[in-house]
Amino acid sequence: MRVMIVVPGPASVELGKEIANQMGAQVIPVEFKRFPDGESYIRLDGSVTGEDAVIVQTTGPPQNENLVQLLLTADAAKDMGTRSITVVVPYFAYARQDSRFRPGEALSVKTIVTMLKTCGVNRIITVNSHNPAMLKALPIPVEDLSAITLLARYFKKKGFDKSYSLSMGKKGLPTAVEASQVLEGKHGFIPTQRDRITGNVTIEKKPLPVKDRDIIIFDDIISSGGTMMKAVVWVKEQGAKRVYAACVHALLIGDSKERILKSGADGIVATNTIPSSVSAVSVAPLIVEALRK
Ligand code: R5P
Numbered sequence: 001m002r003v004m005i006v007v008p009g010p011a012s013v014e015l016g017k018e019i020a021n022q023m024g025a026q027v028i029p030v031e032f033k034r035f036p037d038g039e040s041y042i043r044l045d046g047s048v049t050g051e052d053a054v055i056v057q058t059t060g061p062p063q064n065e066n067l068v069q070l071l072l073t074a075d076a077a078k079d080m081g082t083r084s085i086t087v088v089v090p091y092f093a094y095a096r097q098d099s100r101f102r103p104g105e106a107l108s109v110k111t112i113v114t115m116l117k118t119c120g121v122n123r124i125i126t127v128n129s130h131n132p133a134m135l136k137a138l139p140i141p142v143e144d145l146s147a148i149t150l151l152a153r154y155f156k157k158k159g160f161d162k163s164y165s166l167s168m169g170k171k172g173l174p175t176a177v178e179a180s181q182v183l184e185g186k187h188g189f190i191p192t193q194r195d196r197i198t199g200n201v202t203i204e205k206k207p208l209p210v211k212d213r214d215i216i217i218f219d220d221i222i223s224s225g226g227t228m229m230k231a232v233v234w235v236k237e238q239g240a241k242r243v244y245a246a247c248v249h250a251l252l253i254g255d256s257k258e259r260i261l262k263s264g265a266d267g268i269v270a271t272n273t274i275p276s277s278v279s280a281v282s283v284a285p286l287i288v289e290a291l292r293k
Pocket of ligand 1: 219
């Protein structure tokens with residue numbers, strides 16, 4: 001296999017270095033500045049000419065700034081004559097706007113991928129994107145990895161085997177199935193509905209066999225925390241024992257972490273696709289495996 005070089009973007013310095021370490025790849029650091037008016041400055045501190053470059057940059061908050069940094073890094077790498085550019089975007093901003101839910105809406109995820117293509121990107125790797133089916137319709141190949149097994153293994157190591165894996169919405173059921181294959185307990189889902197205008201999610205209070213069981217609620221994203229809080233309260237009301245909130249992408253806007261814990265959750269566990277105080281599971285091995293293929 002040809003050796004790749006890894007360029008950790010400003011939003012994913014730690015993860016980028018971890019990936020490079022595990023691959024034994026050279027790191028090209030990125031010099032980053034923010035001008036007084038808020039604009040971003042990017043400089044690649046090393047040669048990428050003729051190389052297969054892997055740029056690692058998550059696009060969690062501040063999404064727009066992180067996206068511009070990613071575009072600037074990719075375009076600079078292209079101008080310096082890279083052989084190929086793979087971008088690893090652990091959390092893909094705007095991926096939830098993946099359809100024209102109402103006439104006239106921007107198809108945000110398609111716009112972002114089109115811009116990445118213009119900047120010379122050949123391949124995108126992401127983790128638990130909101131709608132994997134939609135990725136097939138994008139202008140460059142997007143590989144979507146699942147970190148659910150890694151999260152479930154974390155819980156298993158902590159002694160939560162045989163606990164109940166619960167996911168949000170019927171579409172999320174494969175998540176609960178994936179987790180239960182590791183935890184070897186039962187699985188199910190809480191039916192949900194999203195308001196197309198406000199984006200708020202409501203849950204349907206369908207009875208679940210959670211009484212006296214340890215429950216792990218898996219979701220791809222915790223943003224405002226509203227969905228997770230409602231789920232925690234509902235399973236607690238039905239007599240669940242310990243309840244943990246697990247997500248891949250911990251956006252954790254405002255005081256959502258505190259509010260989820262107050263609603264009765266015994267803990268929150270996330271990956272490091274967006275570095276946060278609850279990031280306990282690294283997605284580096286998953287990404288390295290995909291890069292090595
Ligand atoms: C919904 O489709 C997603 O899977 C998450 O459940 C949702 O994005 C979480 O959002 P919030 O934390 O704001 O309720």
